[in-house]
Amino acid sequence: MSSLDTLVESLRRLPGVGAKSASRMAFHLLQHDREGAQLLARALQAAAQQIRHCERCNTFTESPLCSLCADPRRDAGKLCVVETPADQAALERTGAFRGYYFVLMGKLSPLDGIGPREIGMHQLMARALDGQVSEVILATNFTAEGEATAHVIGEVLRARGLTVTRLARGVPAGSELEYVDLGTIAHALVDRR
Amino acid sequence: MSSLDTLVESLRRLPGVGAKSASRMAFHLLQHDREGAQLLARALQAAAQQIRHCERCNTFTESPLCSLCADPRRDAGKLCVVETPADQAALERTGAFRGYYFVLMGKLSPLDGIGPREIGMHQLMARALDGQVSEVILATNFTAEGEATAHVIGEVLRARGLTVTRLARGVPAGSELEYVDLGTIAHALVDRR
Ligand SMILES: [Zn+2]
Ligand SMILES: [Zn+2]
Numbered sequence: 001m002s003s004l005d006t007l008v009e010s011l012r013r014l015p016g017v018g019a020k021s022a023s024r025m026a027f028h029l030l031q032h033d034r035e036g037a038q039l040l041a042r043a044l045q046a047a048a049q050q051i052r053h054c055e056r057c058n059t060f061t062e063s064p065l066c067s068l069c070a071d072p073r074r075d076a077g078k079l080c081v082v083e084t085p086a087d088q089a090a091l092e093r094t095g096a097f098r099g100y101y102f103v104l105m106g107k108l109s110p111l112d113g114i115g116p117r118e119i120g121m122h123q124l125m126a127r128a129l130d131g132q133v134s135e136v137i138l139a140t141n142f143t144a145e146g147e148a149t150a151h152v153i154g155e156v157l158r159a160r161g162l163t164v165t166r167l168a169r170g171v172p173a174g175s176e177l178e179y180v181d182l183g184t185i186a187h188a189l190v191d192r193r
Numbered sequence: 194m195s196s197l198d199t200l201v202e203s204l205r206r207l208p209g210v211g212a213k214s215a216s217r218m219a220f221h222l223l224q225h226d227r228e229g230a231q232l233l234a235r236a237l238q239a240a241a242q243q244i245r246h247c248e249r250c251n252t253f254t255e256s257p258l259c260s261l262c263a264d265p266r267r268d269a270g271k272l273c274v275v276e277t278p279a280d281q282a283a284l285e286r287t288g289a290f291r292g293y294y295f296v297l298m299g300k301l302s303p304l305d306g307i308g309p310r311e312i313g314m315h316q317l318m319a320r321a322l323d324g325q326v327s328e329v330i331l332a333t334n335f336t337a338e339g340e341a342t343a344h345v346i347g348e349v350l351r352a353r354g355l356t357v358t359r360l361a362r363g364v365p366a367g368s369e370l371e372y373v374d375l376g377t378i379a380h381a382l383v384d385r386r
Contacts, residue, residue, distance in 0.1 A: 002255060003236070003239045003240045003243045003244060003255060004240060004244055004253055004255075006236045006239065006240070007236040007237065007239075007240040009236075010229070010232045010233040010236035010237075011207075011233065011236075013222075013226060013229035013232070013233065014204075014218045014221070014222070014229075014233075015217055015218060015221045016214065016217070016218075020371070021209065023279055024208055024209070024279075025207045025208060025209075026240070027277060027278065027279070028207070028208045029206075029207070029237070029240075029241075030240060030241070030244055030253060031298050031299070033206060034241050036203070036206035036207075037237045037238075037240065037241045038237070038238070038241055039203045039206070040203040040204065040206065040207075040233075040234075040237055041233075041234045041235075041237035041238045041241070042234075043196070043199045043200040043202075043203035043204075044200065044203075044222070044230045044231070044233055044234035044237075045230075045231070045234045046196045046199065046200075047196045047197060047199070047200040047219070047222075047223060047230065048222075048223070048227050048230045048231055048234070050196045051196060051197055051223055060197055060223060062195060062196060062197075084220060085220065086216055086217075086220070105224050106224070178213070
């Protein structure tokens with residue numbers, strides 16, 4: 001296989017990139033942006049080597065603790081559970097939450113073989129039962145899978161005696177947090193139930 | 194900047210990839226496909242180092258001559274001018290053309306600063322005037338820029354005494370060859386004017 005074919009095949013592994021898009025990307029990089037190709041190559045290698053998961057919240061980080069978990073000024077009594085770093089970022093942008101997070105890095109999806117183990121349920125339980133957390137706020141997406149994930153996590157944590165709340169349904173059903181406007185998220189946070 | 198931010202920024206240099214797509218790609222690679230990230234990094238480096246331009250037709254190749262230009266069984270009297278390797282591949286799939294190609298690797302676009310020099314006009318003239326080529330078939334896209342490119346190239350080559358033809362307008366106006374069905378392209382090739 002030529003190195004051009006190999007490049008096109010490798011680009012197709014990116015989510016949402018089909019054969020035509022991959023060819024166009026390869027053409028663009030080779031014809032107009034070889035510097036970009038080199039930068040991307042180095043960025044991929046650096047990221048794959050350096051990025052690990054935060055020991056406390058499970059998000060991506062290059063240190064044992066991410067910068068948010070390492071910040072002692074947050075409210076240790078509140079733990080907010082989100083699906084992805086992008087969802088966490090959306091909540092942070094509202095400025096309405098001052099506690100800590102746990103990032104599932106996914107959602108329950110039995111048909112794809114993603115069960116409690118894959119979303120770090122064991123790690124989440126240890127984190128929520130640290131003795132300081134008094135309330136766990138479930139901020140998974142308001143999709144079918146996000147709701148199911150919230151339900152399962154809520155059952156487990158309530159059985160351990162924790163107070164578990166859910167973002168209010170001010171967030172439009174069927175939507176993903178990442179794409180919801182800040183005001184809606186902030187309001188849903190205040191009205192959590 | 195963290196290596197995650199660097200990766201997202203680098204992915205945004207790909208055509209058609211915005212901030213959200215880049216974040217999703219980075220998340221996917223780091224969470225689900227680190228092998229894919231490594232493969233893509235190596236493919237980018239290999240391609241950027243090894244891929245050059247064919248000395249005769251200007252397309253991408255890892256040798257001085259591409260495999261098509263190195264094939265002595267083609268009809269040396271006919272030279273087909275296309276915009277991109279993808280357009281050349283579309284023509285080859287029809288099986289209706291047995292001559293050689295010249296690949297502009299772009300099209301005239303004065304507003305973007307892409308003039309005759311950038312599309313290899315000098316190299317094309319040397320190629321077309323090799324003494325063997327008797328007909329140059331212009332197969333640039335049937336877009337405004339592709340038509341303008343065909344017009345300019347046609348003027349220059351006819352002034353040098355070459356026979357210049359254009360794919361018949363069986364190709365729907367406004368469309369790009371890469372996306373046209375084989376039969377239409379084959380018919381347009383037979384009806385070239
Ligand atoms: Zn953390
Ligand atoms: Zn060639």
